[in-house]
Amino acid sequence: MNDKILNDIATGYGTPVYAYDTEKIISQYKLLKNSLPKEFGIFYSMKANPLMGICQLFKKLGSCIETASSGELHTALSSGFSPDKIIFTSPGKTYEELKYAVETGIYNINIESLEEAEVINEIAAEKGRVVDISVRINPDFDIAGSGIKMSGVASQFGIDQIHMGSEFKELKTLTNLKITGIHIYTGTQALNAHSIVQSMEQIIKLALDTSEMYCFNLKFLNLGGGFGVPYFKDDSTLDMDIFRNEFSEIWDKYKDSLSDTQVFVESGRFLMAESGTYLTKILYKKECKGRKYLVCDGGSNQHASSAFLGRHIRNNFPMHILNKSGNEEQVNVVGPLCTPTDVIGQNVMLPETVAGDIVAIEKSGAYGITQSPGLFLSHPLPAEVQYYEGKTYILRERWEKEDFMLRQKPMDKNLL
Numbered sequence: 285m286n287d288k289i290l291n292d293i294a295t296g297y298g299t300p301v302y303a304y305d306t307e308k309i310i311s312q313y314k315l316l317k318n319s320l321p322k323e324f325g326i327f328y329s330m331k332a333n334p335l336m337g338i339c340q341l342f343k344k345l346g347s348c349i350e351t352a353s354s355g356e357l358h359t360a361l362s363s364g365f366s367p368d369k370i371i372f373t374s375p376g377k378t379y380e381e382l383k384y385a386v387e388t389g390i391y392n393i394n395i396e397s398l399e400e401a402e403v404i405n406e407i408a409a410e411k412g413r414v415v416d417i418s419v420r421i422n423p424d425f426d427i428a429g430s431g432i433k434m435s436g437v438a439s440q441f442g443i444d445q446i447h448m449g450s451e452f453k454e455l456k457t458l459t460n461l462k463i464t465g466i467h468i469y470t471g472t473q474a475l476n477a478h479s480i481v482q483s484m485e486q487i488i489k490l491a492l493d494t495s496e497m498y499c500f501n502l503k504f505l506n507l508g509g510g511f512g513v514p515y516f517k518d519d520s521t522l523d524m525d526i527f528r529n530e531f532s533e534i535w536d537k538y539k540d541s542l543s544d545t546q547v548f549v550e551s552g553r554f555l556m557a558e559s560g561t562y563l564t565k566i567l568y569k570k571e572c573k574g575r576k577y578l579v580c581d582g583g584s585n586q587h588a589s590s591a592f593l594g595r596h597i598r599n600n601f602p603m604h605i606l607n608k609s610g611n612e613e614q615v616n617v618v619g620p621l622c623t624p625t626d627v628i629g630q631n632v633m634l635p636e637t638v639a640g641d642i643v644a645i646e647k648s649g650a651y652g653i654t655q656s657p658g659l660f661l662s663h664p665l666p667a668e669v670q671y672y673e674g675k676t677y678i679l680r681e682r683w684e685k686e687d688f689m690l691r692q693k694p695m696d697k698n699l700l
């Protein structure tokens with residue numbers, strides 16, 4: 285999407301606004317699909333962007349979907365995914381969520397603890413059913429160089445590799461469950477293709493050993509992914525040619541042993557991040573104690589990750605000013621919140637601006653509005669808009685001030 289398109293979106297839908305480039309989503313999906321062996325499936329991790337319209341696009345592209353709450357499961361079903369294309373994974377699934385997942389008959393519930401398996405077993409027994417589960421293992425290895433490690437360290441995720449013996453023994457006594465799969469997710473935001481391949485080979489070995497040792501048919505193997513996106517100055521692009529070439533060699537070694545197994549990767553960020561732009565308008569330009577501030581109508585309340593949420597290093601998302609170039613100045617881009625943490629660009633070099641100009645934060649298609657504290661200070665929530673071949677389509681309407689009253693009740697009159 286060029287600046288003219290983005291400007292039309294900002295004018296047409298108001299700021300702040302999220303805009304998603306459909307062609308970019310399609311090309312990322314194809315890139316991932318074509319980098320994998322042809323037998324592999326992809327789960328779109330909808331936590332990255334749970335809009336129904338986006339889920340529908342992934343369904344159209346042939347993807348399956350990974351959900352992490354009953355809300356996501358409901359959206360996935362509403363988007364037209366058939367239950368046999370859906371998995372459910374999360375360390376904290378409630379009884380009601382598990383009941384919903386069992387009732388809808390999804391492909392697999394991924395269990396993260398023995399206690400959770402016992403709850404599913406109870407629900408399945410009540411319904412006279414046998415439910416397929418996969419077991420998430422927290423292995424002793426991780427994914428070298430990933431942004432956030434999600435294995436090899438203590439965490440709330442999965443069953444510890446060293447406790448597998450006792451846990452599988454217990455799992456096998458739960459007669460209304462059938463262990464059909466293994467899931468391992470080693471980390472997110474990995475930019476080194478070689479490390480991803482190495483970690484996936486370790487996952488394959490561990491899954492094969494586990495199914496042999498604990499005597500179950502490995503019908504389903506979820507290798508995770510962690511495919512990353514270069515956001516920051518020193519980030520390198522994940523080389524999918526290296527991934528494809530190295531992984532196909534690995535696959536040649538294991539494909540016979542996995543001929544009866546459906547193998548998947550899962551991905552959210554890689555598929556979505558690059559497609560999105562967050563547009564926020566400069567309301568005021570001010571100087572304070574020698575520093576310049578661009579005060580915008582949207583900030584960390586709607587794009588928390590650009591304000592360093594969940595990151596250890598304070599670096600800036602790529603950003604530019606729509607339709608402006610020329611003399612640059614060092615500025616801080618801030619939102620409208622009453623907190624000094626509301627900084628979405630710190631000491632950034634941007635062309636000189638005036639109030640009314642629009643800041644475009646790039647690579648904002650994943651973990652944007654839904655990973656942000658949007659209710660904080662009740663500022664209107666941005667519309668989310670899809671762009672495709674010269675046209676725009678609304679995917680979520682802007683929340684106006686009245687929408688913040690949604691589901692609120694006045695205090696009981698006796699207490700007034």
Ligand SMILES: Cc1ncc(COP(=O)(O)O)c(C=O)c1O
Nearest residue numbers: 329332469472473550551552553
């Ligand atoms: C289990 C699991 N699967 C998939 C993902 C999606 O990761 P990404 O968006 O980096 O592809 C995550 C992210 O934390 C996760 O925890």
